[in-house]
Amino acid sequence: MAASNGPRKPLIAGNWKCNLNHLEAIALVQKIAFALPEKYFEKVDVTVIPPFTDIRSVQTIVDGDKLLLTYGAQDVSEHDSGAYTGEISGAFLAKLGCTYAVVGHSERRTLHGESNETVLAKTKAALKHGLTPIVCVGEGLDVREAGEHVAYNIAQVKASLAGLNAAEIAKVVVAYEPVWAIGTGRVASASDAQQVCAAVRGALAELADQATADAVRVLYGGSVNAKNVGEIVGQTDVDGALVGGASLKSDEFAQLSAIAAGGPLL
Numbered sequence: 286m287a288a289s290n291g292p293r294k295p296l297i298a299g300n301w302k303c304n305l306n307h308l309e310a311i312a313l314v315q316k317i318a319f320a321l322p323e324k325y326f327e328k329v330d331v332t333v334i335p336p337f338t339d340i341r342s343v344q345t346i347v348d349g350d351k352l353l354l355t356y357g358a359q360d361v362s363e364h365d366s367g368a369y370t371g372e373i374s375g376a377f378l379a380k381l382g383c384t385y386a387v388v389g390h391s392e393r394r395t396l397h398g399e400s401n402e403t404v405l406a407k408t409k410a411a412l413k414h415g416l417t418p419i420v421c422v423g424e425g426l427d428v429r430e431a432g433e434h435v436a437y438n439i440a441q442v443k444a445s446l447a448g449l450n451a452a453e454i455a456k457v458v459v460a461y462e463p464v465w466a467i468g469t470g471r472v473a474s475a476s477d478a479q480q481v482c483a484a485v486r487g488a489l490a491e492l493a494d495q496a497t498a499d500a501v502r503v504l505y506g507g508s509v510n511a512k513n514v515g516e517i518v519g520q521t522d523v524d525g526a527l528v529g530g531a532s533l534k535s536d537e538f539a540q541l542s543a544i545a546a547g548g549p550l551l
């Protein structure tokens with residue numbers, strides 16, 4: 286059950302997607318904080334990724350109650366400012382105290398046509414503003430069934446991080462999310478997750494160097510819950526989880542965070 290991946294502290298990131306208004310966000314953060322005792326934060330980093338409109342409220346509750354959990358954004362603009370209607374700058378997110386920005390989630394890649402080049406630009410924007418990008422990669426079912434998933438994910442990582450130096454890559458989190466496992470209840474097996482996360486780390490070593498790759502956290506995402514997180518995060522190259530549906534339930538999210546820290550809540 287315990288996650289012990291050397292120097293890499295596990296990260297559990299709850300991606301709320303387009304769910305919960307700012308009042309509901311406050312309630313959920315309070316419930317998670319109540320359910321997850323502070324001692325667990327020594328062994329796991331826990332973050333919530335609410336909609337943009339919730340972030341100011343989440344900041345207020347996290348700062349006001351001195352909570353140990355952090356928060357981030359689901360996307361970030363590649364632009365700092367200007368005539369880009371609807372875009373949210375990394376500068377704004379940094380000012381709101383965000384720690385993370387998810388970039389290249391498969392829902393953005395698919396529904397908003399984001400290319401690897403766009404993901405790279407957003408990754409650079411996040412880094413520029415001191416945000417930790419959680420760079421998502423993952424294959425569709427067709428690629429998996431063709432047996433090309435390892436090569437596909439390696440190519441996506443290399444293209445999404447192309448040109449970054451080792452110091453920049455060291456600041457990145459990568460999330461492997463097979464598209465066929467997102468919101469479907471069809472979780473990848475722990476060995477499936479390990480296989481691709483290890484390959485992702487290999488790609489990071491090629492882009493930078495082995496020491497850098499060994500320090501980067503590689504997450505798995507796709508139907509993670511309190512029942513399966515222990516086995517998944519127990520894999521050598523899986524350093525946490527990007528959690529969708531289960532992150533909207535305070536008790537389940539607290540429980541899976543505790544399991545990632547090494548032991549369930551009693």
Ligand SMILES: O=C[C@H](O)COP(=O)(O)O
Pocket residue numbers: 300390462466467468469470506507508509527528529530531
């Ligand atoms: O960002 C989170 C992932 O898309 C996973 O979502 P899920 O846990 O609902 O499958």
